[in-house]
Structure formats: structure tokens, C-alpha cells
Amino acid sequence: MTDEEVVRLIQNGDKEKFGEIVERYQEKLFWYVKGVINQNNEEVEDVVQEVFLSSYENILSFDCNKKFSSWIYRIAHNKAIDTFKKKRVKKESIEDYDEFFGNDDKLLEELQIDKEKEESVEKAINKLELKYKEVVRLYYFDQKSYDEISDILRIPTGNVGVLLFRAKSILKKELKKYG
């Protein structure tokens, strides 16, 4: 069953089905929010919980002909930005690198970086401005298309490419410092 079909059931009154949405997205949203706000796990979990509660409240506004993942990521983006503004990012890096990077090596390949230098890449990503960090996170780690990123961040599709290009240039420069 697709996300949109599950949501249609919820909209028609099957509230229990929301648990399925939580299960499908809690892990993905956890790493997305963590990548943006860079806080400890408990705080990230609180934000993710707020994301689900807010999506449940607003579920009747979702148009089932559109992509649900973009819709819920948009809510996560808003909540993460609110938290980011309130708390300001700590300058420490994220633990659990393997989990953070998942199995995706596309960024490492494009930056021509060895797998062993993954930690340096993560540090460099954390130093990026929020707008770049989010695009990198969504494109490389959450495997979102330009169109989906455009829907999540509410920016023109063309700007997604520009932001990614600039982010990669900054990352390359930054990584040269690490050697």
C-alpha cells in the first residue's frame, strides 16, 4: 500500500493507520531533523514527535494526488527550522557516522573522496550554511529528486540545482583544508 493510500484511509476515519505512517517515517525524519538541527537524540525525537502530531492535525489538507513524503518532509523542515532558530546549532558533530551516511556513497564519489574520509565530509557538511546543508542532506542522504526538494523547501526547481552546485564547491574547498 502506498503512503497516499494509507493517508486516504486515515482521512476517511481509520485513525489507527497513522501508526503505519509513523513507522514508515520515524527513522527517515529522525536523521533529516538531526542533520538540520544537530542536537542530541532526545531533542531530535521531540521534534520528530511534533512533526507527526502536526501532520496528523493537518492531514485533511493533504491532497492524495500529490506525494506524501514531500508533504511530511515540508512539515519536518518547518519544525526543524523553528527549533534551529530557537536553539542555534551546537558546534559539535553528529555521532554515528555510518547511520548518518547510510549506504549512500554518491556524494563521496562526486567529491572524489575516499570512504575513510567520511568523517571529514560530515564535519564539512555541518559547517555549511543551513540552506546548503539541507539540500545536500535531502539529495544525497534522503535520495529526493530536485522536484521533491523544490516541494519541501518551497523554492524553484532550478534553485535546487544551483544550491547543490554551490554546496559541492564549498565542500570541495573545505575538504582541501582537511587534506
Place this chain on the structure above:
Amino acid sequence: MDKNIRKEILRKIKNEEVAMKPKWWFVLKESLLRGGWIVLFLTGVLLMSLTVYFVKRLNPTELWEFGSLGAEVFIQDFPYWFVAGVIIIFLSNVMLLSKIGENYKRNIRILGAWVAVLTIVLTIVFSLISR
């Protein structure tokens, strides 16, 4: 992720600590946004028409004949507040338009150009009608 938040969320839903907002609430919100944009747009057209009217009333071609004195009168009596109003309304208009529907996908400059052209065209149409 350490804790499973599924249970916690379903508990809140069951206990009705959290509830779905009704469909009409979203329809109303969207209608207010679109209606607000139309009102703002028409206000922009009205302000633009008033600016044109006051500039015409100054009669710049006649003032030109009086040289620096005419220029001084023109500078003193120019409807600056109306021009400022047109600019503020125009910018708010573009910002609001970019928040409606899927307009965020469009380039903000193109949206701006679209609003500007529409405002100018309607101002010309209204001035022709009111003659």
C-alpha cells in the same frame, strides 16, 4: 532512534489530545489567502491610478516651460507617498502570490514581472474607462 514514538502518538490520538483540523478550515485559509491577494492587487491598481492622476494634475510639460522654478514645484508637489505605497503594495503582492498554490516553483522575478504588467495594463484600462 532510541524510543518508538508510535505508541505515544497513537495514545494521544486515541485520548483525543490531538485532533484533525476540519477540511473547511483549510478551504477557508486558502480562500482568505487568494481573496487577500485580489484585494491587495486591486489596492495596488488603485494607488497606481491615483499616482498617475496626481502626476498628470501637476502637468509636468507645462512646468517644464518655467525652467528651474517649474522643476522645484514638480519636486515639491510630486506624490511621493503614493509612489512609496505602490512599491510597498507591489512587493507585498509578489510575496503573497509566491505563497499561493505551487507558485513557489516559479521564479520570483517572473512573478514580479507578471504582477507589474497586470497592474500597468489594468491601470491603463481603468484610466481609459474613466475618461
